[in-house]
Amino acid sequence: MSTTRSEAAAVPAAGRRRAAEKPARDLAPIALVDLLDRLLGSGVVVAGDVVVSLAGVDLVEIRLQLVISAVRAEMARDRRGEAG
């Protein structure tokens, strides 16, 4: 891509691209379990996983610890940036 006019917010790309960028059909709904697979860092296995529980049953080990660590790092960084 060689878009140089970054200020052209209304028409950032040529019209022909706009058409090509549209999916050919409507997107399909996604089951919660599939969303969790994807939104919680699928495939990444780290130690110290948190277990999500439902009605007292340990359901699935998801990589929540990773999410929490990422938030901690981001916020610490932002606070430093704010101070400096």
Next chain:
Amino acid sequence: MGTSGDASRVSTAGAGAPPLGTARYLYAVCRGLPDDALSQVRGIDNSLVELVPYEDLVAVVSTVPMDSFGEDALRRHLEDLAWLESTVRAHDAVIQAVAVQAPTAPLRFATVCFDDDAVRARLEERYVPLTRALDRVQGCGEWSVKVLAPAPATGAAARPAGMTGAEYLRLRKEQSQRRTDADERAAATALAIHEDLATRSRASRRLPAQDPRLSGHSGTMLLNAAYLVPDDDADAFEAAISGLRSDHGDVVVDGRGPWPPYSFAMLDEQ
């Protein structure tokens, strides 16, 4: 601050810090998203969804309270499946809304920044890998294909009358061996299906098998894979799934899509 002031007009909050005790939650990074793209969608907790531009990219964000998304709060909340479900659904609703309008890199759940300056700093810092990710997913959708082996017939048959103990043990051993052979055949089938579909897609990823208590499936999940398929090839890809389903009657082939490219917009460092 690499951008001039007028570039931030889309973001109502401008460059200032958000209200005390709040943060900016990032849903996605898009390229070429129309300004009116978000008129129909609300974010987490019904929040207003806004755009924070940087060069030709925009971050899709909303304001969230830190008492939900701070480190300690998040740790507690993530163990609450009801909270997790409604929040993940809200995240997905925003992604779906923008992904039909522009190339979209969905961000991981709970990507939170202090303010819009921090959002822009992320875009600036990761501009090249973000652009590469958007190039990769542009004009494509994600398809999910799962392969399941049906649950084996359960329960050991009672020893038939007239059969000796040794005969019965031999029979059980044979049954067990047949099950092992069937498992191996099913695993090979799943691998063959994955390899076939991988050649028909721009990229593919295998995800861990899902926990049946969360997914509700029965039997063994042999394949949980994602495929990045150009929209122009979607019909052919779907037909290929159907073909594989009829070719392999011994397993269940579950194909779904298209979805936003959740599994393929990861940055290179991840």
